[in-house]
Amino acid sequence: MRIVQQWNQEDSNYIRQKVIEYNTSQLPDEVKSPSENVSLVVRDEEGNIIGGITGTIFWRHMHIDYLWVDNQILF
Incomplete structure (x- = not known):
């Protein structure tokens, strides 16, 4: 076993997917979606x-990936 300290989008996506798969397998059927x-x-x-906002909805919750508002609106 070795630990690689380097961020990689593909590896990050893989880990995220595996966590979601495991967590989904532990949920009761009525909340799986x-x-x-x-x-x-x-x-x-x-x-x-x-x-705007981009994100993902799963398990009746929204995870916000990005939230952006034009600077001219803020000031």
């Missing part, structure tokens, strides 16, 4: 995106 990718955007009057 497939995961769903979500994207919510806010547009201004001209149709430009000025904010």
Whole structure:
């Protein structure tokens, strides 16, 4: 066994998937559900995106990956 200290997207995805698989196997059937990718955007009057959220919904919970709001909206 060896520990490799280097971030890698493929390895990160693999570990995440394995944790989800294990956790799903431990849940009662009534709360098991497939995961769903979500994207919510806010547009201004001209149709430009000025904010948004991307994430995943699973087990009746939303995990937010990214939240962005245009700086001009904040100030």
